[in-house]
Amino acid sequence: MNKILLFLLLIASVLLIGCTSFKAKAPKNFAEYDMPWYKTTFKAISPEGLLYSAYSVDNSPYADIEFWAEAMTNRMKNAGYLIVKEDSIMVHNHKGTLLEMATPVGIKDYTYIVAIVPYNDEILIVESAGEINTLQKSRENIIEAIQGIEL
Amino acid sequence: MVKVMIVLCLISALYGFANSQIECTLDIRVNDNDVTLSQLDKKATEVGGYFQQKSDNQIVVKIPFKHFDAYVEYVKTLGLYLGKRISTNDLRDDIIRRETRVSAKQKLLKDYQSVMKGADSESIIAVHEEIIKLVQEIEREKGALGKLMHLSRYATVTIDLKFFKRTPPVPQGSTPFEWINELNLNDMIKGFKHE
Numbered sequence: 001m002n003k004i005l006l007f008l009l010l011i012a013s014v015l016l017i018g019c020t021s022f023k024a025k026a027p028k029n030f031a032e033y034d035m036p037w038y039k040t041t042f043k044a045i046s047p048e049g050l051l052y053s054a055y056s057v058d059n060s061p062y063a064d065i066e067f068w069a070e071a072m073t074n075r076m077k078n079a080g081y082l083i084v085k086e087d088s089i090m091v092h093n094h095k096g097t098l099l100e101m102a103t104p105v106g107i108k109d110y111t112y113i114v115a116i117v118p119y120n121d122e123i124l125i126v127e128s129a130g131e132i133n134t135l136q137k138s139r140e141n142i143i144e145a146i147q148g149i150e151l
Numbered sequence: 152m153v154k155v156m157i158v159l160c161l162i163s164a165l166y167g168f169a170n171s172q173i174e175c176t177l178d179i180r181v182n183d184n185d186v187t188l189s190q191l192d193k194k195a196t197e198v199g200g201y202f203q204q205k206s207d208n209q210i211v212v213k214i215p216f217k218h219f220d221a222y223v224e225y226v227k228t229l230g231l232y233l234g235k236r237i238s239t240n241d242l243r244d245d246i247i248r249r250e251t252r253v254s255a256k257q258k259l260l261k262d263y264q265s266v267m268k269g270a271d272s273e274s275i276i277a278v279h280e281e282i283i284k285l286v287q288e289i290e291r292e293k294g295a296l297g298k299l300m301h302l303s304r305y306a307t308v309t310i311d312l313k314f315f316k317r318t319p320p321v322p323q324g325s326t327p328f329e330w331i332n333e334l335n336l337n338d339m340i341k342g343f344k345h346e
Binding site for chain 2 (some may be wrong): 041076104132133
């Protein structure tokens with residue numbers, strides 16, 4: 001009996017590894033990657049090469065969005081990213097922060113968007129990046145996709 | 152000295168002089184650099200300014216102080232506005248100092264010219280030489296003053312259409328929070344290359 005229980009627990013753990021506590025969809029005109037079952041990051045890409053990914057981390061030490069927003073903004077500023085915009089964003093009734101940055105990448109200039117949303121005991125992290133002018137055209141679709149994530 | 156200051160203030164009010172040297176750098180990103188550079192040059196001319204230098208990704212223009220704010224707002228409408236940096240340098244002291252020196256030297260010149268009228272043949276040569284030196288000094292001071300007035304009359308506006316510093320951001324952070332330290336564009340792009 002114990003062996004059967006142990007076996008069932010093992011199967012359940014293996015099945016849970018690939019599960020995420022959020023449900024994301026690709027932004028409009030993006031194609032979703034078919035991720036291996038053990039990976040918990042959502043990824044999508046547009047025909048022009050715009051990138052979109054979502055994953056979650058433990059909210060540890062436990063803190064609110066104001067704390068994490070300040071920590072993240074300081075880190076990105078100190079790293080050399082140009083902060084273009086900092087806004088609050090609502091994702092499935094949870095308050096988050098969206099940071100839009102600009103930086104050179106090779107010969108091009110890129111926009112790098114990071115949205116963080118604390119929920120339950122986790123933090124949802126959504127990243128999107130691409131050439132500045134190209135991303136501007138899809139910016140609304142990207143924001144909409146972030147706001148549409150189910151937590 | 153007080154009269155000089157009053158005159159300067161009146162002139163400033165009349166012509167919109169800043170009495171400050173203004174340097175502003177604006178960062179915007181646009182779809183077509185050539186078109187935007189032409190638009191910026193044309194707008195500068197329209198408001199009574201001119202372009203100082205131009206390259207594929209940058210233009211430096213001189214804008215009359217009174218049109219500075221409006222020009223900055225115009226630039227923001229041309230593309231994705233990333234930010235601006237402004238620095239000012241107060242020129243009042245320099246301007247007043249130069250004006251006072253010109254005034255004093257012009258008064259001295261008048262005195263020398265009065266002395267010339269009653270001078271004997273020997274003294275005339277000496278006075279004449281002093282007058283020449285004084286006239287040269289006055290011209291030099293007026294030239295320097297003119298340059299300062301020009302600096303205070305026109306703001307220097309640099310519009311960058313691309314990052315000129317191409318150093319990438321630091322990839323790993325050093326905060327106490329692991330997931331924040333790992334946030335970086337480079338790793339995000341690499342993550343997609345492995346799919």
